[in-house]
Amino acid sequence: MSETHAQTVGFVRGQMLPPAPPPVGQSGPIRWIRENLVSNWFNAILTVVSLFVIWWLLSSILPWTLNGIWNAGSLAECREIRDARGLESAACWAVINERWLQMLFGFYPIDARLLATLFYSEQLAAAGGVEAIFGAGADSTARIEFVAQMRADLGNTIVFFFGYWRPLLALALLVVAVAPVLYGNLPRKMLWFSLVYLFVAFFLLWGGSVWLPILTAAGFAASFFLARAVSALSGALLGLLAGILFFLLFFFDPLGLVGLDLGLFPVLPHLRAVLDAAVPLGLSFIPSDDFGGFMLAIIIGTSGIVLSLPLGIALALGRQSDMFIINKSSIIFIEVIRGVPLIVWLFTASLLLNYFLPPGTTFDLLLRVIIMVTLFASAYLAEVIRGGLAALPKGQYEAADSLGLDYWKAMRLIILPQALKISIPGIVNTFIGLFKDTTLVVFIGLRDPLGLTNAIRATGEWNGIYWELYIFVGLLFFIFCFFMSRYSLYLERKLQTDRR
Amino acid sequence: MKKTLIFGAMAAAGLAAGAVSAGTMDDVKARGTLKCGSNEGLAGFAAPDANGVWNGFDVSLCRAIAAAVLGDPQAVEFVPLTSQTRFTALAAGEVDVLIRNSTWTYSRDTDLKLDFKGVNYYDGQGFMVQKSLGVSSAKELDGATVCIQTGTTTELNLADFFRVNNISYEPVPVATNAEGQQQYLAGACDVYTTDISGLAATRATFENPGDHVILPEVVSKEPLGPVVRHGDNEWGDIVGWTLNLLIAAEELGITSANVAELAAAPTANPEVNRILGTEGELGAMMGLDKDWAVRVISAVGNYGEVFERNIGEATPVGLARGLNAQWTNGGLLYAPPFR
Numbered sequence: 030m031s032e033t034h035a036q037t038v039g040f041v042r043g044q045m046l047p048p049a050p051p052p053v054g055q056s057g058p059i060r061w062i063r064e065n066l067v068s069n070w071f072n073a074i075l076t077v078v079s080l081f082v083i084w085w086l087l088s089s090i091l092p093w094t095l096n097g098i099w100n101a102g103s104l105a106e107c108r109e110i111r112d113a114r115g116l117e118s119a120a121c122w123a124v125i126n127e128r129w130l131q132m133l134f135g136f137y138p139i140d141a142r143l144l145a146t147l148f149y150s151e152q153l154a155a156a157g158g159v160e161a162i163f164g165a166g167a168d169s170t171a172r173i174e175f176v177a178q179m180r181a182d183l184g185n186t187i188v189f190f191f192g193y194w195r196p197l198l199a200l201a202l203l204v205v206a207v208a209p210v211l212y213g214n215l216p217r218k219m220l221w222f223s224l225v226y227l228f229v230a231f232f233l234l235w236g237g238s239v240w241l242p243i244l245t246a247a248g249f250a251a252s253f254f255l256a257r258a259v260s261a262l263s264g265a266l267l268g269l270l271a272g273i274l275f276f277l278l279f280f281f282d283p284l285g286l287v288g289l290d291l292g293l294f295p296v297l298p299h300l301r302a303v304l305d306a307a308v309p310l311g312l313s314f315i316p317s318d319d320f321g322g323f324m325l326a327i328i329i330g331t332s333g334i335v336l337s338l339p340l341g342i343a344l345a346l347g348r349q350s351d352m353f354i355i356n357k358s359s360i361i362f363i364e365v366i367r368g369v370p371l372i373v374w375l376f377t378a379s380l381l382l383n384y385f386l387p388p389g390t391t392f393d394l395l396l397r398v399i400i401m402v403t404l405f406a407s408a409y410l411a412e413v414i415r416g417g418l419a420a421l422p423k424g425q426y427e428a429a430d431s432l433g434l435d436y437w438k439a440m441r442l443i444i445l446p447q448a449l450k451i452s453i454p455g456i457v458n459t460f461i462g463l464f465k466d467t468t469l470v471v472f473i474g475l476r477d478p479l480g481l482t483n484a485i486r487a488t489g490e491w492n493g494i495y496w497e498l499y500i501f502v503g504l505l506f507f508i509f510c511f512f513m514s515r516y517s518l519y520l521e522r523k524l525q526t527d528r529r
Numbered sequence: 530m531k532k533t534l535i536f537g538a539m540a541a542a543g544l545a546a547g548a549v550s551a552g553t554m555d556d557v558k559a560r561g562t563l564k565c566g567s568n569e570g571l572a573g574f575a576a577p578d579a580n581g582v583w584n585g586f587d588v589s590l591c592r593a594i595a596a597a598v599l600g601d602p603q604a605v606e607f608v609p610l611t612s613q614t615r616f617t618a619l620a621a622g623e624v625d626v627l628i629r630n631s632t633w634t635y636s637r638d639t640d641l642k643l644d645f646k647g648v649n650y651y652d653g654q655g656f657m658v659q660k661s662l663g664v665s666s667a668k669e670l671d672g673a674t675v676c677i678q679t680g681t682t683t684e685l686n687l688a689d690f691f692r693v694n695n696i697s698y699e700p701v702p703v704a705t706n707a708e709g710q711q712q713y714l715a716g717a718c719d720v721y722t723t724d725i726s727g728l729a730a731t732r733a734t735f736e737n738p739g740d741h742v743i744l745p746e747v748v749s750k751e752p753l754g755p756v757v758r759h760g761d762n763e764w765g766d767i768v769g770w771t772l773n774l775l776i777a778a779e780e781l782g783i784t785s786a787n788v789a790e791l792a793a794a795p796t797a798n799p800e801v802n803r804i805l806g807t808e809g810e811l812g813a814m815m816g817l818d819k820d821w822a823v824r825v826i827s828a829v830g831n832y833g834e835v836f837e838r839n840i841g842e843a844t845p846v847g848l849a850r851g852l853n854a855q856w857t858n859g860g861l862l863y864a865p866p867f868r
Contacts, residue, residue, distance in 0.1 A: 131579065138581075169601050169602075169603035169604065170602065173580075176580065177578075177580045180579075180580055316606070318608065376614075380617045472614075473614060474609045474610050480569055480609065483707075484569055484609075487568070487569075487570030487571050487575065488572070488576040488578065489576070489733075489844060489846070492730065492731075492845070493734030495711070
């Protein structure tokens, strides 16, 4: 055999050829086009049709968008400018230019006193100084005219950064607070700030006396440490009871329920009165009615997300529990909340609760909505997480038992990390849904971005404008939801330990 | 049995809620602001400007009440209410007064346990068509397609009108006024029908308002007015008489420009003197001071000024006085005497 071979091969190359680039048709964009767009005649036709459809869509949308008019005082003025430029159609972005602060913050009052002292001091002095305009006895109509003139002179950008510093600072700190939760490589000590943030945000957004959030936080901390100290001395159960007792006496008046009015409890208002008298510190109080716009969506959305996750986990574990009452009450809660549309719960929160509360109590509408949204999302989350728990092989539970871990340790160290990892897409899905559902509050009269588009359209200048406002709202929501979805992908890749 | 229990509890809670609001005026004074149930936004009647300050025809009445009670026309919290939530919110005590272009009807006044304290705008349902159709009367609309908001009284009025006149129509249901505008402009219907003030406001937003006409027929009565809860007559008096004050001020020629001058010293007209507190003690009878009327008029002006500023012919809404003129000018505005 070897002889035949020797005869048939006339020439054997002695050295390697230098590597050559692939032929033009087999690499780069040409190959990509050939493979993906025109691999056969049918695909080629589809490609041409798709290109035509894309061109057709863009050719009607892009000129409208890009030729948009940014500076005009009203829709009629926009139309005049458009006709003067000889355009067929043009977006009237001027409405966004004029009203974007309102779309973002609703009717949240600006810090006009700060703006005036920083940037408008000459005119303020001319008008009679700070006290004449912003003092207690000042004429409110004159103040409103002064503020309107100031806003017009300063422009929206300065008003955005300095007039709305409270919600902006709250948002910036929110980023700092959630960073250690979202990204594991940050120092763990930052988690303490995340806890404190709840009170900081409340103080910044609602204002009022600084002592209310401080005392509330102190009350929580004191109950916790008291429970720890007592349980170290005389057992876990007594410690827990001591903590709960302190908590009740600090925030509520449990003795009042049994008719014992000592006038001493709850402790919180007494302490607050003393501290307010000693060191009066605080920001101007802003009622929830003034909250609105995209800020409202973020407040409802983030509080709903943050609060519903622990509740959802607890419900999922409760539903898996062998204990009869816990199991059944979890099931009933989940099925009832999930079986009724969110809008019904919102109507319940806004209309029916007032009938059942004791007369004279005014329970903040925003708080009611946050509670309802949280409960609703937690029922969905519970089912998502239950799916994750069910997906874990039984061996994991048994392994945890065989290590001698108690229930909570087993859950915390072995079961939940795996179950939550499996559930990430579902959890983020629920969060995105929750965030977008916040627009439903428009039906109970909260001023969410969509509600504000109605209010803006009701003015003489902007009546008849639709697309521009809706596009702006849609874009804002898209940015947030897209971020959440990207983060979920990042987390999935990072935690993909089993398929390495 | 269980149901009765629940309803019993609800009724008891409702009664309790009603009882607490017996002193609305004290509540308002203690709070320092008036909670005014208002529209989420309706052209000419309630709309926020770029600084978040509300303006409009209904808004002015809220400000007038605040000026009367609190002395500050800006001390108003506007609580936006939808047409579904407005009466419940008022009954539950979430607002002190509801001024949200609400039609005064029998069942609302009696069954819902509310009190309408007068009429600040006489509206009525009308029709808008394209001028090119060449229609000059609604009776010529046989066979027309009509854009109509579902679930409203306008829908029922429309059916009545066409049946009475023995002509046919084809309804095109729309959900909101915004959708109705778009459908009408896109040619999905020949006719758009809603309250005349709404039609005028809508037409004002069109690119070529002149191409559309509002037909002369008015097919329903829509008296719009301020509403308070049953059972707090002192508060109801204040709301009702603030409205009457605005109307009477126009009739008597008291304007925001001359009110200070008229109030400085007694004039020749005793009713003006009584209103402005230079004679008698009318304010004290309602629990207010004697300058209440001066504050109201200098804050918002009289009815005519409020009308012209917000919805009058010089504004984009461009409504004529029509039924809303003084009785001396052939309208329906007729304030009882201040005596």
